[in-house]
Amino acid sequence: MGFDKDDTRRVVNVSKRTTKVNLGMVLAVLLFFAAAGVVVWAFWEEPARAVETGPGAE
Structure with a gap:
């Protein structure tokens, strides 16, 4: 896909639906x-809690 260097239109048209979907996916x-990262950090701080609440915990 090529772009014309003399074209006055913007390369990215933010008002297009596909651009909004792409930005939504990036945000997601x-x-x-x-x-x-929060889950990994929480278990890193308290690994015993992960063992106590995991499958097979009594």
Whole structure:
């Protein structure tokens, strides 16, 4: 896909639906990694809590 250097239109049209979906996906991925980081950090701080509440805990 090529772009005309003399074209006056913007390369990224933020008002297009596909661009909004792409930005939404980027935001969702960032939120997922943030949530995963919080979970990993919580278990890193208290590994005993993960063992106590895990499967097979009595």
